Amino acid sequence: MKDTLVNVENLTRIFDVSKPWLNRVIEREEKKLLLAVNGVSLEIRRGETFALVGESGSGKSTIAKMIVGLLSASQGKIDFDGIDLFQPGGAEMRALRQRYQMIFQDPFASLNPRWRVNKIIAEPLRKFDMESSESARHKRVEELLELVGMSAKDGVKFPHEFSGGQRQRIAIARALSSNPEFIVCDEPTSALDVSVQAQILNLMRDLQDELGLTYLFISHDLSVVRHMANRIGVLYLGRLVEVADGKELFRNPRHPYTKMLLNAIPDLDMTGREVARPDGEIPNPINPPSGCTFHPRCPIATEYCKREIPSARNSEAGSVACFEATGD
Numbered sequence: 001m002k003d004t005l006v007n008v009e010n011l012t013r014i015f016d017v018s019k020p021w022l023n024r025v026i027e028r029e030e031k032k033l034l035l036a037v038n039g040v041s042l043e044i045r046r047g048e049t050f051a052l053v054g055e056s057g058s059g060k061s062t063i064a065k066m067i068v069g070l071l072s073a074s075q076g077k078i079d080f081d082g083i084d085l086f087q088p089g090g091a092e093m094r095a096l097r098q099r100y101q102m103i104f105q106d107p108f109a110s111l112n113p114r115w116r117v118n119k120i121i122a123e124p125l126r127k128f129d130m131e132s133s134e135s136a137r138h139k140r141v142e143e144l145l146e147l148v149g150m151s152a153k154d155g156v157k158f159p160h161e162f163s164g165g166q167r168q169r170i171a172i173a174r175a176l177s178s179n180p181e182f183i184v185c186d187e188p189t190s191a192l193d194v195s196v197q198a199q200i201l202n203l204m205r206d207l208q209d210e211l212g213l214t215y216l217f218i219s220h221d222l223s224v225v226r227h228m229a230n231r232i233g234v235l236y237l238g239r240l241v242e243v244a245d246g247k248e249l250f251r252n253p254r255h256p257y258t259k260m261l262l263n264a265i266p267d268l269d270m271t272g273r274e275v276a277r278p279d280g281e282i283p284n285p286i287n288p289p290s291g292c293t294f295h296p297r298c299p300i301a302t303e304y305c306k307r308e309i310p311s312a313r314n315s316e317a318g319s320v321a322c323f324e325a326t327g328d
């Protein structure tokens with residue numbers, strides 16, 4: 001277990017999406033609960049990029065937020081480098097908090113528009129009391145700006161003076177300023193043009209090599225993940241349905257949902273393969289289907305799949321939660 005940096009066990013998050021109490025009583029409605037993340041277990045190894053993929057609403061951001069502590073878990077356990085993140089503890093938690101950061105999809109929303117870039121990037125340094133003097137902080141900010149491919153002089157500008165790609169570079173510089181080992185990236189390039197996307201992904205990969213970072217990389221786009229991930233976890237309605245080595249997942253997808261997602265990727269290799277849109281709609285998570293929640297969309301579902309919930313079967317190659325999956 002020593003090369004595991006983050007270990008997530010049976011992570012679950014339930015949202016109460018009921019109407020206010022009085023409305024419920026008058027309209028005689030039951031409480032409505034939404035199971036956004038359902039018993040997810042995974043491990044992220046030191047130095048790797050672990051990607052989480054899945055359609056909108058599958059629970060990707062909810063998992064990310066629980067890992068970085070922006071959202072509490074309803075159940076389960078997260079260990080960071082062997083330390084229980086849900087254990088209350090003052091100084092130790094503070095030291096730990098410095099070791100991971102998050103990058104969001106929309107760099108405009110995540111950067112304070114009234115602050116100059118210098119101040120934005122220096123914020124984690126202040127928060128964690130990392131550089132003692134103002135001039136040391138300033139020097140560190142300049143280094144960080146250059147590290148992400150910008151000019152040290154850009155620090156005096158405001159976020160609105162930059163393009164989307166540059167703003168994401170600023171967000172990356174800020175995330176790196178506390179010298180973290182682990183970065184959770186929630187759709188870091190989804191809001192950017194394709195050409196800019198590639199630049200940011202390359203930057204993230206270079207930084208990973210240079211600084212030995214570990215990434216949890218979240219995306220709904222398998223073609224982006226393909227170039228970034230060492231291992232991939234596929235989420236469907238809050239459940240992890242398959243985990244596999246990145247290359248292996250593309251070569252030999254085992255879960256029918258993974259196969260469906262792969263078939264929907266544009267054929268960049270020009271093999272003449274037909275591109276199929278994913279069949280069916282994602283069910284309402286407040287009232288999910290019985291048994292395996294994928295069964296209404298699944299081409300190989302049996303009567304058994306409508307009744308029973310498949311648990312993950314582990315093997316050398318990873319894990320898959322399907323009664324009918326082949327390719328072991």
Ligand SMILES: Nc1ncnc2c1ncn2[C@@H]1O[C@H](COP(=O)(O)OP(=O)(O)OP(=O)(O)O)[C@@H](O)[C@H]1O
Nearest residue numbers: 015017036055056057058059060061062063220285
């Ligand atoms: N604060 C909240 N209150 C109630 N329901 C929520 C809340 N946050 C998320 N949800 C619900 O939880 C489910 C998972 O949402 P989440 O944002 O994690 O999905 P996602 O995979 O990140 O989707 P996307 O690709 O659209 O970002 C969805 O059904 C969503 O509506």
Ligand SMILES: [Mg+2]
Nearest residue numbers: 060061062186
């Ligand atoms: Mg999301």
